[in-house]
Amino acid sequence: MKGEDVRTSQSSPAVGEFQAAFPAASLEMIRHQAPEAYEHLRHTYAEAYRAADPTLLELARLRIGLIVDPDAPLGPGSNEAKVRAIEDWANSDVYSPVERACLAFAEQFAFYVSDVNDELIEDLLALLPPDEVYGLVNAIYVVDTVERLRATLARLSDGRGGSR
Numbered sequence: 233m234k235g236e237d238v239r240t241s242q243s244s245p246a247v248g249e250f251q252a253a254f255p256a257a258s259l260e261m262i263r264h265q266a267p268e269a270y271e272h273l274r275h276t277y278a279e280a281y282r283a284a285d286p287t288l289l290e291l292a293r294l295r296i297g298l299i300v301d302p303d304a305p306l307g308p309g310s311n312e313a314k315v316r317a318i319e320d321w322a323n324s325d326v327y328s329p330v331e332r333a334c335l336a337f338a339e340q341f342a343f344y345v346s347d348v349n350d351e352l353i354e355d356l357l358a359l360l361p362p363d364e365v366y367g368l369v370n371a372i373y374v375v376d377t378v379e380r381l382r383a384t385l386a387r388l389s390d391g392r393g394g395s396r
Contacts (some may be wrong), residue, residue: 281371291334
């Protein structure tokens, strides 16, 4: 992996990461009103965590979550220093080059997907094999969708839009 020491999707089943990251409580309304859709959503989310490095995907999820719902509590993460620094990731020295490339991609994807450019993909490809970049990009799409759904449901249910 070109000098980086990170877990890959091939080395981790990510079951624990998926279960910890899936916002089940925030999606309770969907589970009750559309149980089949809820199960499809859980399945897709689990597949996303199998398709990508779960550590990178969790960082992307945290950053996207703050973008779509700035008032949401971050919740626990596997590395508390990285969780605390997520809002200012570009200026923090706690992230590896591959984590920075992932966060740059995830941030642009969440802000305005049309502005995701070749440079962001090339930065990822310089650090990860193409199949892992493909898995990560698709997994970020799923995480972004679920985070937006979570934030929307939170706004509908409590008027504040921040609980996970």
